[in-house]
Amino acid sequence: MAAELPFLPFALPDIGDEDIAEVVDTLKSGWVTTGPKTRRFEADFTAFLGDPSLQSMAVNSATAGLHLALEALGVGPGDEVITTTHTFTATAEVVRYLGADVVLVDVDPATLCIDVAAVEAAITPRTKAVIPVHYAGLAADMPALLALARRHGLKVVEDAAHALPTTSGGRLVGTLDSDITVFSFYANKTITTGEGGMVVTRDPAIAKRIQVMRLHGISRDAFDRFQSKTPSWYYEVIAPGFKYNLTDIASALGIHQLRKARRFQERRAELAALYDAALADLPLVLPPKAPEGETHSWHLYVLRLADGVAVPRDTVIERLFAAGIGCSVHYIPLHLQPYWRDRGNLKPEQFPQSQHVYERSFSLPLYTRMTDADVARVATALRAALA
Numbered sequence: 001m002a003a004e005l006p007f008l009p010f011a012l013p014d015i016g017d018e019d020i021a022e023v024v025d026t027l028k029s030g031w032v033t034t035g036p037k038t039r040r041f042e043a044d045f046t047a048f049l050g051d052p053s054l055q056s057m058a059v060n061s062a063t064a065g066l067h068l069a070l071e072a073l074g075v076g077p078g079d080e081v082i083t084t085t086h087t088f089t090a091t092a093e094v095v096r097y098l099g100a101d102v103v104l105v106d107v108d109p110a111t112l113c114i115d116v117a118a119v120e121a122a123i124t125p126r127t128k129a130v131i132p133v134h135y136a137g138l139a140a141d142m143p144a145l146l147a148l149a150r151r152h153g154l155k156v157v158e159d160a161a162h163a164l165p166t167t168s169g170g171r172l173v174g175t176l177d178s179d180i181t182v183f184s185f186y187a188n189k190t191i192t193t194g195e196g197g198m199v200v201t202r203d204p205a206i207a208k209r210i211q212v213m214r215l216h217g218i219s220r221d222a223f224d225r226f227q228s229k230t231p232s233w234y235y236e237v238i239a240p241g242f243k244y245n246l247t248d249i250a251s252a253l254g255i256h257q258l259r260k261a262r263r264f265q266e267r268r269a270e271l272a273a274l275y276d277a278a279l280a281d282l283p284l285v286l287p288p289k290a291p292e293g294e295t296h297s298w299h300l301y302v303l304r305l306a307d308g309v310a311v312p313r314d315t316v317i318e319r320l321f322a323a324g325i326g327c328s329v330h331y332i333p334l335h336l337q338p339y340w341r342d343r344g345n346l347k348p349e350q351f352p353q354s355q356h357v358y359e360r361s362f363s364l365p366l367y368t369r370m371t372d373a374d375v376a377r378v379a380t381a382l383r384a385a386l387a
């Protein structure tokens, strides 16, 4: 019997010696919470996006960032916020934190991003905002969505948890004409700080509100209070804010992860292309490509079983697991989750595209620490699993 290969996890972070050294430096510096490293990470993030008119604000998760974004836009009871059913619950739960109502819509089957026509059909006099998700790292149809939002006076908050770096119309997500964009640095995202996120906006009033609300509603933050030249113990609480600041320990990781973001994207794109080539003759719908000249961050590699494939999706995942390969499903649509289903009295028939994708899709491992041989191994196992 051939020696068994080690289990290939679904996702792994790519932490280098320089990332670790920066964390150690932070630990030895005496400043472990939000401070100079976080300032640097924020400045570097704005520089990465390449638009100095942007304000980047580090937070301890994208979920926190989405919450702060909607709060800053004044979303509250009586408002409706439209988003895609084909996402993680974090995208929608933040709307409920604020007492507003979530309106879920179906996806465009070509991209698995929010269907802009479905958004238009869901608009009511109560609609306040739309949250598109750049699913798997491919940009949603932002030109159409932003035009629709402008026509109806709606706010747009981009859930860019998958989208670093992703482009739309040749511009990086984060620099588009939405109100606020939120990135995630969760462990399995394209860059990681363990837990963390970044909120980006061009609007100074929104930025001010988010800065205050991310730290207890205090009008100055810890760095200013304890590090300024003139001793200043005075601060004012102007709202019941949150505890959403990012630590310098996490930002130390972020500084170095961000420097590698382009290289990471290139490697992910390379691995995705290897998968495409190795799987081209199988009865699968391969992931959609970015249009010519655009960047796909390749956070996820999501396959769909072609119509007519007899092997159930769950069996494929079980067979891959038995072959030592971790897989996942992105996502169990929100309309099937008990809370969202029961609250909205939602039926799968209302979301035919998402439902169909859910029943036939699975995500393969895709991360920078994978080798070309890992891709070949997954492809061989998948070929066998479909036989």
Ligand SMILES: *Cc1c(COP(=O)(O)O)cnc(C)c1O
Residues within 6 Å of the ligand: 060, 061, 062, 063, 064, 087, 088, 090, 091, 133, 159, 161, 162, 183, 184, 185, 186, 195, 196, 197
């Ligand atoms: C990961 C993720 C989030 C939440 O990010 P956290 O940083 O873990 O809070 C939100 N939306 C989508 C689409 C995600 O994949």
